[in-house]
Amino acid sequence: MLEEVERWLSTRSWSVADRPLHRLVAAKRGTGSSVSVVLPALNEEATVGDIVTVVREELVERAPLVDEIVVIDSGSTDRTGEVARAAGARVVHRDAILPRIPAVPGKGEVLWRSLLAARGDIICFVDADLKEFSADFVTGIVGPLLTEPGVDLVKAMYDRPLGSAAGQGGRVTELMARPLLNMHWPRLAGFVQPLGGEYAARRSLLERLPFPVGYGVELGLLVDALHTVGLDALAQVDVGERKHRHQDGQALGRMAATIYRTAQVRLARGHLVRPVLTQFERGENGFEPRVHSVDTEERPPMISVAEYAEREAA
Numbered sequence: 372m373l374e375e376v377e378r379w380l381s382t383r384s385w386s387v388a389d390r391p392l393h394r395l396v397a398a399k400r401g402t403g404s405s406v407s408v409v410l411p412a413l414n415e416e417a418t419v420g421d422i423v424t425v426v427r428e429e430l431v432e433r434a435p436l437v438d439e440i441v442v443i444d445s446g447s448t449d450r451t452g453e454v455a456r457a458a459g460a461r462v463v464h465r466d467a468i469l470p471r472i473p474a475v476p477g478k479g480e481v482l483w484r485s486l487l488a489a490r491g492d493i494i495c496f497v498d499a500d501l502k503e504f505s506a507d508f509v510t511g512i513v514g515p516l517l518t519e520p521g522v523d524l525v526k527a528m529y530d531r532p533l534g535s536a537a538g539q540g541g542r543v544t545e546l547m548a549r550p551l552l553n554m555h556w557p558r559l560a561g562f563v564q565p566l567g568g569e570y571a572a573r574r575s576l577l578e579r580l581p582f583p584v585g586y587g588v589e590l591g592l593l594v595d596a597l598h599t600v601g602l603d604a605l606a607q608v609d610v611g612e613r614k615h616r617h618q619d620g621q622a623l624g625r626m627a628a629t630i631y632r633t634a635q636v637r638l639a640r641g642h643l644v645r646p647v648l649t650q651f652e653r654g655e656n657g658f659e660p661r662v663h664s665v666d667t668e669e670r671p672p673m674i675s676v677a678e679y680a681e682r683e684a685a
Contacts, residue, residue: 396435405439409441409442409495411478413499452464486577511610512527527564
């Protein structure tokens with residue numbers, strides 16, 4: 372590990388317990404910053420309501436840390452929007468944001484559009500499939516942005532059990548993302564959960580970054596943030612344990628391929644190959660190939676979008 376990373380680990384890695392809630396509320400009042408919690412959601416009616424309720428009760432009503440809770444529905448066919456709205460969130464459909472640009476499927480697409488839907492100076496992203504959710508996920512990653520002026524982006528770190536097996540979650544992280552980062556961006560080797568969906572950042576940074584539209588968004592934002600603001604402006608906070616719905620092996624394969632392509636784009640801009648991933652399923656005639664495109668479209672920095680610039684000017 373680079374000496375720079377060892378030093379970073381000692382100065383930019385914290386625990387949620389390092390910043391009690393009353394200190395964060397005082398810091399928020401002192402800085403005048405506003406905080407938006409954004410949940411990208413697709414068919415998450417089983418969990419989204421509990422997450423919104425915890426944030427609303429503990430960080431809006433009990434302590435004035437969060438100014439708004441926004442759920443971006445990316446086309447759910449269940450009761451995700453209804454449940455989130457009943458729990459106290461403002462629900463916005465992905466397609467209603469920036470309708471001039473037709474939406475494409477993908478988590479990164481939703482996060483990119485959320486910059487127009489949310490109003491906060493600090494944007495806190497939380498995946499909508501978390502179980503046994505704790506407000507620590509929000510206070511932990513928002514905390515350094517309120518108390519450390521030089522920090523621009525904070526990732527959550529945590530244990531990820533796989534069923535009853537402790538620490539066996541995050542398979543794509545260990546098999547794809549961590550090797551990529553260690554080999555090509557060794558200054559990012561200190562991040563425990565580089566692909567985690569819980570992170571907060573200043574709007575002033577997010578609006579300047581391109582957003583891969585799919586599952587490569589977390590790796591893409593982390594790499595681009597490193598190049599934009601430097602390692603010392605990035606941080607991570609231990610928030611305990613993360614429980615969520617796990618995907619099957621083929622879905623993880625598609626995710627890994629998309630993440631690899633996101634890295635490849637950043638290593639060689641202008642690459643003209645449109646890669647695909649071939650997977651196999653047993654059918655009537657034996658194993659049959661299934662071909663999936665893994666090319667990753669990207670959205671430009673939000674600050675370059677006319678509608679966003681007009682809103683900010685207003």
